[in-house]
Amino acid sequence: MIKQQAFKNGGRNMLKGALHCHTTRSDGQLTPEELLRRYHEHGYNFVAITDHRIYNYKNFAPDLPLTIIPGMEVNMRIYDHINHEGIKSGSRQFHNVCLGPAKEDGNGFEQDECITMPAGAKTTEFGPQESTIREYQKFLDEIHAKGNLTFYCHPQWSATPVRYFDKQEGNIAIEVRNTTCARRFDMDVDAPQWDDYMRQGKMLYGVAVDDTHAADDLGGAWVMVDAENNVNAILEALKDGRFYSSCGPEIYDFYYDAETGMAVVECSPAAKICAHRAYGPALLVRSEDGNMTRAEFKMGSPGYVRITVTDKDGNRAWTNPIGTCDPWLIGNRE
Ligand SMILES: [Zn+2]
Ligand SMILES: [Zn+2]
Structure with a gap:
């Protein structure tokens, strides 16, 4: 992970x-x-x-x-x-x-x-x-x-x-x-x-x-x-x-599981959570009541993945990327 x-x-x-x-x-x-x-x-x-x-x-x-x-x-x-x-x-x-x-x-x-x-x-x-x-x-x-x-x-x-x-x-x-x-x-x-x-x-x-x-x-x-x-x-x-x-939302956790290819994010109540990746279009989940505090994305091998969280008022927050393979691994500094 x-x-x-x-x-x-x-x-x-x-x-x-x-x-x-x-x-x-x-x-x-x-x-x-x-x-x-x-x-x-x-x-x-x-x-x-x-x-x-x-x-x-x-x-x-x-x-x-x-x-x-x-x-x-x-x-x-x-x-x-x-x-x-x-x-x-x-x-x-x-x-x-x-x-x-x-x-x-x-x-x-x-x-x-x-x-x-x-x-x-x-x-x-x-x-x-x-x-x-x-x-x-x-x-x-x-x-x-x-x-x-x-x-x-x-x-x-x-x-x-x-x-x-x-x-x-x-x-x-x-x-x-x-x-x-x-x-x-x-x-x-x-x-x-x-x-x-x-x-x-x-x-x-x-x-x-x-x-x-x-x-x-x-x-x-x-x-x-x-x-x-x-x-x-x-x-x-x-x-x-x-x-x-951020412009408002808080983000509490973000990780990628290399074995399952899942990206997981935890955040303050959100209406939309989006996963951007190098290979392929972004993936998006929505919550009609704007109260979503966790999302999981089946990313496969994204190259890198980064998350945008949007609250019900349209304010966004952004994680930094996780590199999942070369050449983006340089970002995963220990
Ligand atoms: Zn300036
Ligand atoms: Zn300037």
Whole structure:
């Protein structure tokens, strides 16, 4: 039996976290202190303040029992796709959130460090700098060398096909839900790009985030992490996939039995539970009264399997995948 990593320790008492938000340090509306106070009111245990291309370690509300995950968001306009004669317009982008440890634990960024463009990139009069995929990878490599993990943001809003962003190496996750994109554009609500990416034989986790800019973006989507409440433990849990993502429902257990080919999930009351897999279409069970708290799926040999739980109000939660054969087994870290 393969348990998804988040549930190996029982699947309860997880930490609630915000991994992607903006403040007045870049284009957000809330001050960093106000943002932290509101996340605390929403029951969060940790927050990463990830303003655009300016690094943060600082706890702007030190009286609150909140863990601050150091981080920022980097963003570049990518122009490989317009290198075809006659096609000069469009705005395809790479945005990645970077998260790292404390400076004394090997983080190579400084507080308030503003990120400069990679060598060879161009400055445009419109702000975002232009880069190619290869140049951008050098930039990501530097971020990883400075002790930070990265995840890929809002694939749908970025209007960048999977065949472009799948060239990025070293990300641990992709955004499966982005509150701001969902509320403003009805985008990035369920990340079909996640399966598209993984069906190429690559493992990736899914994170739900607010990408908070306005105050009412706050508290719509989060991660639940199985970790001790400190920066290093939370980062290790994220790297190991010991978390699930949610806009409301709770998930308590998820495993796959290799002998029977069954996947089993336990959760808070749900109206729909869906099992996504590499080989074959998704499988779905419904509950008319919205009170289903367990589902079993006969998966056969799915390659990987991941679960989406939807409650009667339409709020979703997502497990990370369980890899059931190569090449996805790399996700089943012990
Ligand atoms: Zn972004
Ligand atoms: Zn953002």
